[in-house]
Amino acid sequence: MRDRASGRTVGGMRTLFLQAPAVSMLLLWMLVPLGMTLWFSFQRYNLLNPMISGFAGLDNYTYLLTDPALWTAMGNTLLLVGWVLAITVVGGTLLAVLFQQEFFGRGIARLLVIAPFFVMPTVSALIWKNMMMHPVNGVLAWLFNLFGFHAVDWFSSLPLTSIVIIVSWEWLPFALLILLTAIQSLDDDQVEAARMDGAGPIAIFWFITLPHLKRAISVVIMIEMIFLLTIFAEIFVTTSGGPGLASTNLAYLIYIRALLDFDVGGASAGGVIAIILANIVAIFLVRTVAKNLET
């Protein structure tokens, strides 16, 4: 781009023109609702109590930030995101390699493995809660009993783990899909050449496949992270954040502290805090993953 003498100005104009629709729409989307959220966060505004009104200053923020549950919620959020990312990315990569190979009925097997992503999160959660993980009626309980073990009371004793399992199940297909599409573009000649040189499958995987997938993996991480930070439906349907606060993440904390109360001021402040936190995590992640953006 730089080597085009006349290209600079033209490139700049073209860039603006091409990006304008997307950018301007998102700008509007950001400014108006986000602006209102910011405004509300400094107000005392409770839907159920129109008597309360007026400027709240930093009250809403203080209320949330001094909440003893905040740290637990943030910790849970990070744990949730971390575990699901690890499981889906590692699992997704390995499965992508596996499903790239030729084998009997590959097309159907691929569809089966991708299916969980098509199911609504609320339905997934309900299926897992009542049909799989229920300690009395569930399939897992029956399996455990079959092998002589006690059925595990998933949502009472391992609440966060249960949510991790459910969400990983939902998102593994997504990672698989993206990584599989990316692996398709791996140059066969390169792989053949390496094999001729005597490289074993593991070496090929580590030195050829993995680097090729770097960008795709970073996409998966970025996109998943956005969604995982605001997991809500699964918690709402299964554990309601409990027992205690064991499976409450930031989004759910905002819900119970503010939305349940219809405290718009509080909910807005919570939203702003969530964005700030999410951005910090994003910047962190982007630093480590950044190189892949500019290749």
Place this chain on the structure above:
Amino acid sequence: MNQTLSKKLVLTLLAWFIALVVFFPIFWMILTSFKTEGEAVATPPSLFFDPTLAGYHEVMARADYVKFALNSVIVSVGSTLLALLVAIPAAYSMAFLPTPRTRGTLLWMLSTKMLPPVGVLMPIYLIFRDLGLLDSLTGLTIVYMLMNLPIVVWMLYTFFKDVPRDILEAGRMDGAGTLQEVLYLLMPLTLPGIASTGLLSVILSWNEAFWSLNLTTSDAAPLTAFIASFSSPEGLFWAKLSAASTMAIAPILILGWMTQKQMVRGLTFGAVK
């Protein structure tokens, strides 16, 4: 010879085992949709039973599936097409005409998605009320488009970056303008990528359960509202919920099946070869 055959067998078994395990909960749900309510909560869970369509009948009688399904289709496909329309130029410019601000713009776009919907429900509801967009397909489509735009841009950007420059350079040398470049060179090359991005956007819109429940009542309600009316009411409902869910994911499963073949075809480097 024997080695490759046994290797293939192991591969097949492994892949199929994983596929079946991952698919199992869905399989179980579809199975349950054909049981009676009493059967659905029986222990031990039963694999063989007398199938019945009672669940489906009740679900169909209670709610107008076609209306909900149609709404879902319109909103998902509509928002995806709009998003692609806006995102392709943007991703093109970011991938092929990068400026120092490109990375910042991309990150900023993604950051608009970091706000948990629960925090911004009120402002959006108020805006929609004032604009008369409550319970309208237009309103929901717009929201979904804006929701998915950052992701669509990001993914297209990634796929575009994988295209080797030489092809586009060659096209440009031949005198192709930007529009032709995009339509005749870029898109055919990146069709799998565009397809998977489109599919992702459709799925995200199809499954979105927060805005669709809060911004619609009856006219524009999509399948998520349909499912919500069968989730955890009083009394036994697993068979009915399974039936409703099966009906809700069937269209999207079929769509996924069809587009999947498209995606897995792989990038063609025919021009280079």
Place this chain on the structure above:
Amino acid sequence: MRLQHAIIPLAGAMALASVSANAETITVATVNNNDMIIMQGLTDEFEKAHPDIKLDWVVLEENVLRQRLTTDIATDGGQFDVMTIGTYEVPIWAKQGWLTQLDNLPEDYDKADILKPIRDGLSHDGSLYALPFYGESSMMYYRKDLFDKAGIEVPEQPTWDEVHDWASKVNDPDNGVYGICLRGKPGWGENMAFLSTLVNTYGGRWFDEDWHPEIDSPAWHKAINFYVDLMNNYGPPGATSNGFNENQALFSSGKCGMWVDATSAAGRIYNPDESKVADELGFAPAPIAETPKGSHWLWSWALAIPKSSHAKDAAQTFITWATSKDYVKLVGEKKGWTSVPPGTRESTYQNANYQKAAPFADFVLKAIQTADPTDPSAKPVPYTGVQYADIPEFQAIGTQVGQMIAAALAGQRSVDQALSAAQRAADRTMRQAGYY
């Protein structure tokens, strides 16, 4: 056909066309409970009787519905013409001026026929603001066969200590029977609905006269310790995921020796199509401990018309139809008398058909009549409500406390820790809301 012969049928057709063209559509929002589903199923009957009104249904799960409706009514959204809300919302929303007063009801509606506690629960300042669709209290269900085998005789008013004793006798986990099933799923309308009654009957209350929460009081400690101990020894596993639905499933599939929960479940567990234990059912009033006050709750789902509705007259026609004596008869004839909406009218309970089909009817009636939301506790209280307090902050507080107690039940915290954490959280909320 001569022209003049054609005019009359033509005119008639046009008149009919204009009537249906003028049909008003009202949007009805309701919970997806059995009785409401039946009401939805009878849409045709309503539209036949009132051809100028069409019904559009929005059916959602309770929590989602509540959020949706509150958002709409508080922002004047105008999306709904009929809202299904409970005795918790009605007084609060009526006070805000969000609901339409229901003063000019037709004569034959017979307001006086509505059970008094329910009628009071849906009124504000002497006027009715919602019409009750069904009402319920709580009571105890038990397995007659298991009790007979263990030689247990149930007195007229059981106590919780007796219940503890009975649970130990019928508890048989190796054969898949648990002594007692109780709600454990966190939520102000889930486990806290039941636990409030337990606390009440142990002499406790939610708030003192100055609105300070009393969750750390001795009565609470006694009640919750009793609950956790009972459930850990004689309850089913996974109790913290069990709400009303799950327990109903457990009881109807024969896994519970006893179950203390809503009277509205009676019809279903008594129905052999839906329950394996329909023949072995015993009924008793909800157990008491130190005081009979507040030992069983009072709840009613009611139909209200928001002020922001654009079709108030049509909406009123609908809600009077759905809560009338004729409607009760309609359901009885079409769906069976056990499916009739319970707990609203005296006439239902005096109906011979209902008495015959539902032997538990008297129990339910007595429970509802003796549940007094204005006097739910041994000590005086500043709020109304047996299993809730009629303040907007209660939803959040109730849910938070419910979560803490679920943690204690799951063994993650001790009861002492849970209650003091709950007390602190409630205190914070009340302070933030400006009560003191």
